[in-house]
Amino acid sequence: MAVVEAQETRVVVSAQQERALPVVRWIEAAWFPWFWMGVWAVMNATDALVSWHFVVSGGALLRSSGQLGGLHLYATHPELQMGPLTFLVAAPLSAIPEWVSGLLASVAIAAAGPLLLHAVSRLPQVNVTARQRGLAAVVLMPVWAELAIHYTHLDDALALALLVAALHAVSRGRAATAALLLAASADAKPWALAFVPVLLALPRERWQRAAWSWVAGIALAWLPFVIADPATLHAGRFSIPNVASSSLRPFGVTSPETPVWDRPAQVLLGVALGLVAVLRRRWIVVPALVLAVRMLLDPGTYPYYTSGLVLATVIADLLWRRTRWPWLSMIVVAGLYVPRHLGPLTPTDAGLGVLRAATLLLVIAVTLGPDWRVVARRLTSWVGDAVSS
Template sequence: MLRRLHIPRPLTRRTIAYLVIAWAAAWFGIMAVGGGSSWHFFEQGASALADADDAVAGGLHVYAAAPVLQIGPLSFLAVLPLLPAGGWVALLGWQILGAAAGLLLLWLVRGLVPRWQRDDAWLAIAAAYFMPVWMFLAVGVAHLDDVLALLLSVGALRAARAAHGWLAGLLLGLATDAKPWAIGFAALLLLLPGRRHRLAAVATLAATVAAAWVPFFAGDPGTSNALRYTIQNAPVSALHALGIHDARTPSWDRPAQLVLALALGALAVRRGRWPAIPLLVVASRLVLEPGGNKYYIAGVVVATVIWDYAGSRHNLPWWTISACLGLFVARWVPMPDLVHGWALVALFVAACGVLFDRRRVRRSQYDLVAAGPGTVLR
C-alpha cells in the first residue's frame, strides 16, 4: 500500500471539492483581468470558416489563406455557437468553459485509479499548483485548442484504461482535430487489451481525423501550406539550449517531435509505466519545440498530475510542484534565457528517467484486467 503524507481527515470529500472550486474561481478572477490575449486567432478562424461564400479565405480555404492559424477545425467549430453574441461574450463564455474543463480534467485523473486508492485531499494539493497554470491557459491567453486537446486526450487515456477501444480512438481523434500535436498521445492506444480493441481504436482515430481534415485538403490544395508554416525559434526554447539556432522551425522538427513522442509512449507501455505516457509525450514536444510560450507549461502540469497521482510513489506531488514553480513561475523571474531552455531539457531527461526507475509504480484494478488471470505484475 502506498505510504503518502498523512493529512488530517476533518474535511469531507465535498468540502475538499468546494475548496478546489473556490481556488479555481480565485485564479479565474486573477487571470480574467486583461485575459484572452490569443482569442483573436479563434475569432478570425471561426469567422472565416463560417463564411463559406468567400472563395479565397473562407470556408474550406481558411488554412490555405491563413496558415498562421495552427488550430484544428474542431476548435473553430466550438467557437461558432457563441460568436453571434459578440466577441467579449464568446470569450467570457469559453473562459468559463475552459476553467470548468480544468475541474473536469482533475475528475478524470481521479478516476484513473480504483476507489480504494483515491485520496482527494492529496489530489487537492496537486490542484493547488495545477490551477494557476491551467487558468493561465484557459483564461489568461484563452487557448481553447490546447484546452480541448488536453481534456480530450486525458479522456482518451481514461477510456483506454477501461478497455473502451472505440471511445479512446474517438476522443484522441477529436483531440487531434482540436490541436494537431495531440496525435502524439496515440501510444496510449497500446494500453487496450487485445488486437480487436486496438484495431477498433486506430480505425476510429483515423476516421475521426480524416473527417475533420480531409475536406480542407480536398477543397483547397493550398491547405498544405499550413503544414510548412514555421515559427520563431525563441531564445528560451530547449532547441536554443541544445545549440540549434535556426531562426525558425527546422524542417525536421515537427516529425521528430511526433516520432519521439510515439516511441517513448510505446516504451512506457512496454515497461509498465502507463501513467508516464502524457509526461513523456509533452516532454518530447517541448524539448524540440522552437516556441517559448508560457501556456505550453499547462500540458506539463496536466501530465505531472497524472504521473504524481497514478504512478509516482512520492508522498507529495513533487513533479507538479516542480513544474509549476520551476517552469511556469520561473518565467516571470529575471534570469538568462538559456536557463529556461535547460529547464525544459531537464524535464525531458527526468521524464525519460521514469522509464528506468526500479521502484514499482502504483498498480490498479485496470492493470489486473489487462494482464489477465494468473499474471504477476512487476
C-alpha cells in the same frame, strides 16, 4: 514491544495533529480546487483573452465562401494552428460580441480545470485520496488559469479534455470510443496526434478496431480540407521565432525560426517514446512524454504550454507514481512556471533555456526510467540479505 507501541502512538497523534491544521482541512475539501482556480482566475483577469481572437477570426473564415476561407482555411492561413473541431465547438458563440464569447469561453475552460482533476481521480482501479487531489490542485490550477483566462486557448483545453475522456475509455476497454476521442483530440489540436500509443493499452484483439476508428476520426475532420486544397498539407510548416529562452538553443539549434524538421520530429519522437512507455507497461505516462517532447523541441516558450504538461504529470503522479505529494508536477512548475515570476531574480534567457531543457529531460527520464518502488524493494531486500548474512 513497548517502543513499537509508543512509536505507533506518536504516528497516530502526529497524523491527528496534522489533520487538525486548517490548511490541511482546506486542501482536502471538495471545494478547494474550485476556490484555488477562482483565486488564480482573478489574478489573471487583468490581462485576459489574449489569443481568443484567433478562434473568432478562424471561425469566421471557415464559415466564409471565398478563396481565402472555407475549406481553403489552413492552406491560406497556416498561422491558425488549431483544428477544425475547435472552430465547430466555438461556432455557437459566433453571434455574440467577441468579448462576451471570450468571457464565456474563458469561464468554461477555467471550470474544466477542477472537473478534469476530478475525472482523473475517478479513473478505474485508482484510489486517489482527498489530500492527493488537493495537493495536485495546488500545482495545476495556477497554470490552468493562465491557459483559461490569460490566453483562452480553447484548442488546447479541448485536446486535453478529450484526452482525459479517452483515458477513461481505454481503462474500460472501449476501443472505438477511446480511438474516436483521441482522434477528436487531434482534430482540436494537431500535436495531439502523438497520443495515439495510448490505444495500445487496450487488449490486443481490439487494436484493429481502435486503429480504424482513429484513422476514420482523423480523416473525417481533415480530409475535406486536403481534398479541397492540397496545400493544406504544408500548414505544418508555419514557423514561429526560435526565442532566446527556448529549449532548442541549449542543443545548438540557433536558427531564427522553426526548423523545417521540427514539427514532424515532435510528433514522431513523441510517438516513439510513447511506444516505449506502453512496452514498459506505463501507458498512463504517455501524455506526459508526448507533451514533454513537444515542449523540448518547440522553438516557442508560450506559458500556456505548461498547463498541458502539468495536467499530464498530475496524471502520472496520481495514477502511476501514486505518491502523497505530486513531486513530478511540482518539479515542472518549479522549472517552467516559477522562474518567469521572480522579478529581478529571473534568470537570463540562456539560463531559462537550460532550465527548461533540464526540466523536460527530467520528466522524460522519470517517466521512462526505473520505477522507484521496484528499486526501493530491491534495495530493501538487498540490505536485508546483507544484514542477515
